[in-house]
Every structure is written in structure tokens, then in C-alpha cells.
Amino acid sequence: MSATTTGRLGHARPGVPQWTTAAVVWVVLLSAPLWLGYVGGYTALASHVVVMALVAMALNFLLGFTGVMSFGHAAYFGLGAYGAGLTLRYLSDSTWFAMLNGILLGGIAGTLLGLLICRRRGVYFAMVTIAFGQIFYYIAYRWDDFTGGYDGLRGFSRQPLGIGPWTIDIQGNGTLFYYFVLFVFALSIALMTFLLRSPFGRTLIAIRENQRRAQFLGIAVNKHIWLSFSISCFFASTAGALYALLNNFADPTSLHYNLSGVIVIMVVMGGMRSFWGPLVGAAIYVVLQDYISSMTVNWMSFVGLMFVFVVMFFPRGILGMLQRRPST
Amino acid sequence: MINNTAACTARKGDGRMGIPYKSSIGNLSIGRRRLLQAGATVGALQVASPYIIKARGEESIKLGWIDPLTGSLSSLAVSETEGAKYTVAAINKKGGVLGRQLELLVEDSANDVGTGVQKARKLIDRDKVDAIFGDVNSGIAYAIMGVTAEKKIFHIVPGGHTDPITGKDCKWNTFRVCNTTAMDAAAITKTLVQKFGKRFFFITPDYAYGHTLQDNFVKNLKALGGEYSGDMLPIAATEFSATLIKAKAYKPNVLLNNMGGLAQIDCMKQFVQFGLAKDMALGGALFELESVKSVPKEAQAGWWDMEWWWDQPGVPHVAEYVADVKKELGKTPSARHWFGYVAIHSFRLAAEKAKSLEGPKLVAALEDMELPPEIALQPGKVIYRKGDHQLMPNIFTGEVHPPKGNPDNVFTVAALVPGEDAAGSVADTGCKMTYPS
């Protein structure tokens, strides 16, 4: 095996250290509020991109690095949103507590469901994830009194953050909130990188490459898939909690399989096997959708065409194409 | 077996996802990269262009319009938006507002709250609109109200119906044109009881709007000494046979079809198909013109509220408005078109009275404002009530029937119920308006 394929998370460009990509990404993200206005963007859009990037990367943990396809990830995203929203509405004024609850709600749901389905594979696994996702959608929009039902959960808003003696006003200030989102994103990325670089992460990649062989090597494939699914759901619900804080609102659409499909396309479009791919995919999707839906009522056709286009002509995604594999 | 080999094939490593693909990488990869680069450049240019255009259009007043142009509410949203666009064009022809032309920026909320909120922020932060209008979907309307209140932007909800928008969740900067469920329910109940009797059976969608609607009906019905039963069904139900079987067994005087959109239409059709029309009368709150025209003629029946109706002989200005809309849009205006019309004109009236475009001043100007007859397009005094910012128009109660002569003549007005009478007091709505300091 050539040296460039090991020790890196799918980046196979010989000689280029991985940290340059990371550096570029962070410079762009950190400086966004400064140049966003000049290109027709706005801070809420940037926050939205980062949130979607997080959930896409969460899915990529499962899809790109473990090779398992879930098409119902929006459910955990949505549960994270509702967890955070319900906390702020009924329980307390603390943003930290709300985030914790959101993360736990989606993560635990995912862990429990993962137990049920980790034995299935392929399209059947996908179908079941879709169906389970819809169960949560259904609960959210039927349990009116608690979740606000079809109209969504309202009546809460993100509260200023208290860190020791200081208060950070993420409520009134959109830019400060963006940096908060970025901060949570950074923590999640760091954790994800750590996991992927560990022996556990290596095992996941082995499972992706060839499940049979992994089994023969004595790896408990089902257990690893379950763990990967569970971790992926925890990250997805983190993104969901941030989403609720971004909109000061949570609604059943964030649980629907339409969103799940969108998350998958972001991952694929950016590049399934690369670490930063989903971020690129999320950025493109969110910006394009924002832009196109202002231009025409038929934006759904464009989005659909984008799906078809990516699948047929760019299946490796943008970052996937930019990677040049050394000849094997 | 077959599935495992398929699985193995699918999980090959990067770049080996199918033989033909790999061999074409060498030939096509450059072409694809160029395509990507070209696409990126075009994309960047287009994203930058709004900035350029913005510089040119500084003089116009920008209004942000957010509605679910795609999704299950689209037919209603499209009518409202058309009504608004027509109105903006008409106002611009007469010189605009405060000497400046109006520019309507329309965004699709796609029946999704996240999108609606994002568009609201975009319109406010990036496009710097002076007012926001929207959304037909009440949930999205609430979420947008949160954003507009925070940014102190003048906000009118033309067509989102749930009560809390001008009730317990009312906000100082938001006004509403269309009725509350309390108003609609109160208006039609008396007519139904007088004509048919006091025993009602409800078919209601099981969500906030449905619950408040039924609660309001029940309140009015009980006040008249009536009794009722009913079923709560999923919002998008398509099968009503089980419930209609129950209804037939209950033998009510009136069946109240509270469902909305397609569900309402399906319920009507099945009601007629099962021959229940000879056993009981049919009624309910809203049955909008767009929906009436899309049902077969047997289902064009029952006693309903219309929030505005085009055929008002003898009322000044109405015929001209209807004729003009027909000329410009090619169709007869429905209540939704009228909502768009009123919403835009309300902005104009507030701006002209306040002589300013600042949110708080527009709000103060519109409170207790009476709409002039050419905007109200109906008899009586049509006012935005100060206590809850709810418009008090008349409610047109009457009977829906198959078209007589004119294909849009599907409703005969029986009585006009003044909004104030139907609405109950401000205290009843639960609205406590708090103004920013």
C-alpha cells in the first residue's frame, strides 16, 4: 500500500499535508462575516451553512467512513432541534442546557434505534431508517400540546450565553451567534477527527472497504456499525440543536425524509470519502437553494436536476474529483 | 449469495466504483474540471450581481413578501402573491408611495419554517426591506414574526389563520388581514342553527388551527343550546368513509367540514358520493374560491364563510376592481387576491399617514386605521383594531352552489356579519400587546 493512503482521512494527494485544507477552510469560515455582505450573502446564511455542514459531516461519518447508508438522518437532526427548543420553552433559560438536551435526545434515540437495525444492510437498512424517521415526524406533528404540532414549536428564543462572569449576547447579535455556531462546529470536528484517527476509526474504514473481510478478521461488524450510527446521530442532533437556536423555532419539516435526502446529496455532492467534502456540499446546496428559490418558483426542478446531475456525472463529488489518486 | 456479491461490488474503494467510470477519468476529468471552474465563475458573478443592482435601485421602497409558493398551500399563496403584485403595479402607476416606487421582493417559504425564517433574515439583512408580508402557513408566520419583532420591522400577515397570531402570541409590530377562527366560527354558527338545527357533527383536522376552530364553534353552539359530536382526523386525510359512517349514525342537522385544502375537498366529495346530502346539511367555516372551483359540481354545496366576495352589486368600487383584476390577471379575484391587495395598500396608507418608513411609526399609524372604501371593497367600517392589530372586515356568509351563468358565480351571499360582532373582545383573544421602549 502506498504511504499516501494510510494515515490520512481519504486525502491522497502526495506530499500535501492535510492541514493546508483545514487551514484554508478555517480562514474562510472565521472571516466570513467580513466579506459575506459583498457577495450578496448575510450572516444567517453563513450560520445555516455551518449547521448543515455539521449534520452532513455527521452523516458522512456513517456513510463515507463506515459505508452504511442512512436515509433517515433528519430525524435525529430534528430531535436535536426539538430537544433544545422544548428545554428553552419549558425548562430553563440556559442555552448550554438546551444544547445538552438536544444532543442527548437525538443521540439517545439514534442509539436505541441503531440497536434495532444494525443487522440490516443496504437498501433495507435505508428503508427502515426512512420509516423510523417518519415516526418521529409523525409524533412531532401530532403531539400538539407539547410540540406545537403542525405549526411548530415556538415561544422560545436563544438566550445570552453565560460563561463565568461574562455574558455573550448571542440573542441579539447575529455575528456573535455565528461565532458560537462555529465554536460548537469546531469542537465537533475536533472530536470527529480524533475518533476517525483512532483505531476505532480505522476499523470503521476497514468495514467500509470490505465487510466480509473485516468479519473474517474478527471484527464485531454489527457492533461497530451500531456505534458508528450512534455517534453519527449525536453529531446530527448537535447540529439540530444549533438549528433550533438559529431560527428560534423547531418544526416537523426538520424531521421529514425530504431533509434526509438533502443531507445525503450534500455529502455526495461534496465528496463522500473526504473529510471536508460535506462542508463544500452543504455550502453549495444552501447557497444555491437560497439563490435559486429567489429567482424562480420552479426551484424544485433545479434541485432535482442537481441531484440527478451529481449522481450521473459527479458521483465522487467535488472534493472527490479534486483528489488525485496515485495509480494503484 | 447474490446480495453479498452485490454488496462487495458496491463497497470497493475509492475510484473503483464501476469499470467504465474509471477508464473515462483520464479523458474527461479535465473537461469536468473546466466545467466546474466555469460554473463557479458564473455562480460567483451571479451572486455578486445583486450588490450591483442594489446600488442602482436605492430609490425604490422594498417590500418583502414570503409565501409558500410550492407545497400544499401553493394555490392559496399564489393567489395572494398575484394580488400583491397587481397592487404594487397599480400603486406604482399612480406615483408610488411618498414619491418613491415600490419594489416587491417575493420569496418562497416552501412550506418550511427554516426556509421562511432564512428568507426573512435575507430580506431584512441583505435586501434591507422596509416591511415584511407573510406567511399563509401560520407556523411560518409565527416564526417570521419573531424575526421581524426583533428587528423592529413592520409586518403584515395577509392570510395565516390561527388565532394566536393576533391572540396570545400577538406582537407589537404585526397586523393581520384575514379572520381569526373565532370570527369565522361565530359568523356562520347562527345562520346554520337558524336554518337547519342545533345538532352538529364536526370533522376537524387534528392540529392547532383545527382545535381552535372547533372550540370556537362549540362555544357558539353551546350558547345557542346545541349539541355535537365529531372526529379529529389527520390534516392530510384522504379517507373519510369511516367518519362519515359515524356521522350518518349520529343523525346531525349539519355536518361541519373543518378540513382544509385537499382534505376538505375529498371530504366533500365523499359526503356527496355517499348520498349523505339528503340526510343532513353541510357547512363549515372557510371554503375558498380556489377550492370550490376544483371540486366537481356535486360537491359545490353547503353553507360557508367567505372572507371577501367579488360579487357585491350596488357596493361602490367593487365592480371596477374586479374588472381590472380580470383584465390584468385573467381571473376573478378571490378573497386571497383581496388579502394581498389590502396588505400592500395598508402599508401605503400607514406610510403616507406616518410620513416615514420606520417600523414603530408605521405601526402607530396603522392602529385603528379605517380602510377607505376603494380598499375595503365592502360596506361598513373596516378597521385595524388597536388592541390586537386584527382587521375587522365583514364576513360574507352564504351558500356555495354550482356555477350559475358566470363560472365564478358559485356563492350566494345570505348575510354580512360585521367582524367586530363576530370577533369578541380583545380580552377574549388573550392578546397583551407589549411595545418596545
Add this chain to the structure above:
Amino acid sequence: MLQLVLFNVTNGLIIGAFYVLMALGVAMILNLSNVINFAHGNFLALGGYLAFMLIPYTGFWVALLVSPLLVGLLGYIIEQTMVRRVYNRDPVYSLLLTFGLSFIIQDVCRYIWGPNGLPLTVPDSLSQGLSEDLFFITGYRVFMMTIVIVSIVGLFAFLRYTRLGVRIRAGTLDLDTVAALGINVRLLRSLNFAVGIFLAGLAGVLASGQIGLNPNMGDDLLLPAFIAIIVGGVGSLTGTLLGGLLIGVASALTTVFWASAQEAVIYVIMALVLLVRPRGLMGEEGMFT
């Protein structure tokens, strides 16, 4: 009470039969080609809309036959140009492809025929109830049931007795061997896909007579179709048949006792099946494990 229950069981069978028609189309494509057709509901809508266009010229009965054929043809073309490219790849691509197609078809329908609901005129002969007692069994519902039963029987007969049908069934079990036996697998998949889409189109024409046309009409039928397949067992068409009937009857019966739970009960059944017998009622062990 007994009468009410009986009414609802009959009603449930009628609804269930409809779910079955839908689910069979999805199942056929799933079993042979491993593709979850997200666009199935949209093909259904397209079937209804095409019938709407044809009826003024050909009348209802001809449209009932021709519209599904046209939709099936469209399905065939789509399979040849697009779906076929993603067969040998990761299943995520076929999901994304059909997902994208779903958006496109829905938007095209909205663009051509507008967002408003449109009524489909059904011959008057079908519109009356059967009798005073059985008032809820209208002629149209009987007609629908008949067509659905005929189609299902026809489908099973097709799969059992025709060469193409036998090949499809063989392919579901072991496509490699079928190919090795010299059968044109590409053509087989294309025709199978077309048959599945034909069923969607037929369901669409029938549905539009009942609930009218609109661009979103297929959305609510897609998930019950999935659930019917999961409950009945992936890989078994008989299972799908039973699954569809089961959820239809369960849903109708629930309406008698607890109307707002009529959707929930379908999910509960699915969850139970997955817990207790994950392969489905009649699924084969080893499929998708």
C-alpha cells in the same frame, strides 16, 4: 357496533387494496433492481394527470388503459437513460437519483397543470352508492376494487405463467445465474421497471377519480407503500399483498375507536414487526442481511 366494525373492515380492505397496488409497483422494482423508487408517488400523479388530458378525447375507459401505458413507457425511458447507470454502484446513488426525479416530476406537474387541485370526471354510472345500508360502497369504489383485484391477479399470473414473468422472479433470487443462462438482464430490468411504473400510473388514474388531482398527491401514498413492504417482507410479493391489506384494515378499524390514531397504527405495526420478526411476515431470511 358490529355493523360499524363490519363496515370498516370492508372499507379497510378497499383502502388496503389500493395500498397494495402502490406497494407492488415499488416492491417489483426493489426486488429485482435493488432500487428504492422515491419517485413512485410522482409517477402516480403523472398517471392521473395524463388521464385528465386524455379523457376529453378518448373517454374514461380508454384513458384508464392508455395513461398507465404512457407512464410505463416514460418509466422505461428513464430506466434506460438514467437508472441503469447506477445499478452497479453504491445503493445511495439510486436513492438519490429517484429522489431527484421525484422533485423534478412534481415540479413539472405543478408547472404544467398548476398548483390547484383539478377534478377528474368519472363516468356517472360509477358514482352511486350500492344501497341504502351499504351507502359508503359507491360504485366507484367497487370499480376501483375490481380493477385492483384484476391487476393483482394479472400481475401474479404474469409472474407465474409468462416467460418474462418467470425470468423476473428468477432474477429476484439470483440475477447472476439468470445472466449466466444467457438472458438479457438489461432488458429484463428495464421491462420490470416499466411494469412497476405502469402499476403506479394505474393507481394514479384510480386515485384521481377518488380524490382529484394535485401535484403532491403521491406523497402520502409512498410511505404506506414502504411500510406495506417492510411489514409483508422484502422479497415477497405475496407478503407485500398481505402487508398492504393488513395496514389498510388496521387503519380503518382504528378509526372506529380512536380516529386520530389512524395513521399512528400503521407505524406501530411496522415497529412491532421489526421487533418481533424483522424479516417481515413472509420475507425470506437472508435478504438484506
